[in-house]
Amino acid sequence: MATQCGVCNVNSNKLSYYKFWEESVCREHASDGTLRCYTCHRFKKAQDPEYLDLNDNGRKLCSYCSSIATLDPKECMPLIQNVREFYKSLNLVVDETIPFLLVDKDMMFKFIPGILLYMIRLV
Numbered sequence: 518m519a520t521q522c523g524v525c526n527v528n529s530n531k532l533s534y535y536k537f538w539e540e541s542v543c544r545e546h547a548s549d550g551t552l553r554c555y556t557c558h559r560f561k562k563a564q565d566p567e568y569l570d571l572n573d574n575g576r577k578l579c580s581y582c583s584s585i586a587t588l589d590p591k592e593c594m595p596l597i598q599n600v601r602e603f604y605k606s607l608n609l610v611v612d613e614t615i616p617f618l619l620v621d622k623d624m625m626f627k628f629i630p631g632i633l634l635y636m637i638r639l640v
């Protein structure tokens with residue numbers, strides 16, 4: 518196992534190993550203010566491009582996550598159409614317009630209280 522931190526490149530015997538990213542990182546980075554992507558949870562390295570600030574309670578995205586993030590509801594229309602087609606293939610016709618909004622975390626908790634419990638279980 519690596520002895521060098523993938524974020525600050527310091528050699529240490531107190532590293533946490535992230536199997537998904539196959540990367541070892543100093544344990545302190547979890548609490549020392551090192552910037553972390555809100556979506557993939559990777560720590561920002563010095564050589565990484567600037568993170569995208571969502572202006573939403575400090576949420577920021579790394580360059581990879583921001584490259585695939587959907588920030589405009591119009592971009593979601595093909596996905597919604599695919600969902601409608603999927604339901605149609607099951608003979609489950611949805612005749613009403615499906616309400617669709619892109620909202621920040623606070624707005625989700627405000628209007629859909631149950632989603633808080635769902636999100637907590639995912640963590």
Ligand SMILES: [Zn+2]
Pocket residue numbers: 522523524525526527542543546
């Ligand atoms: Zn480190």
Ligand SMILES: [Zn+2]
Pocket residue numbers: 554555556557558559578579580581582583
């Ligand atoms: Zn990310």
